[in-house]
Amino acid sequence: MKDLVKVIAMALVDHPEAVVVTEKEEDNAITVELTVSTEDMGKVIGKQGRIAKAIRTVVKAAASKEEKKVTVEILQ
Numbered sequence: 001m002k003d004l005v006k007v008i009a010m011a012l013v014d015h016p017e018a019v020v021v022t023e024k025e026e027d028n029a030i031t032v033e034l035t036v037s038t039e040d041m042g043k044v045i046g047k048q049g050r051i052a053k054a055i056r057t058v059v060k061a062a063a064s065k066e067e068k069k070v071t072v073e074i075l076q
Contacts, residue, residue: 001059001070005032008055013040029069032059036074044074 002023010016018037023030034055036044045052056072063070 001030001032001063004059004062005034005055005072008058009034009036009044012043012051013037014043015040028067029071030063032070032072034072034074035076038076041074041076 002021006019006021009019009021013019013036015037018035018040020035022033022035024033025031034044043051044055046054052072052074059070059072
């Protein structure tokens with residue numbers, strides 16, 4: 001999941017070198033934390049959060065194959 005989020009985020013931003021993705025696993029749940037530069041925050045979130053919601057939807061669809069619960073958090 002970490003690699004999937006990183007590929008999507010790097011395609012969206014102007015500063016791909018600033019993209020940092022960390023993954024934490026607890027029980028049957030995975031939390032993926034995405035950090036981008038402050039200038040690119042709007043590009044990752046999108047208008048009314050549409051891009052962020054799309055990223056979460058893609059990751060949840062990929063996680064359904066592994067039968068794990070995945071949440072994506074976008075950090076400042």
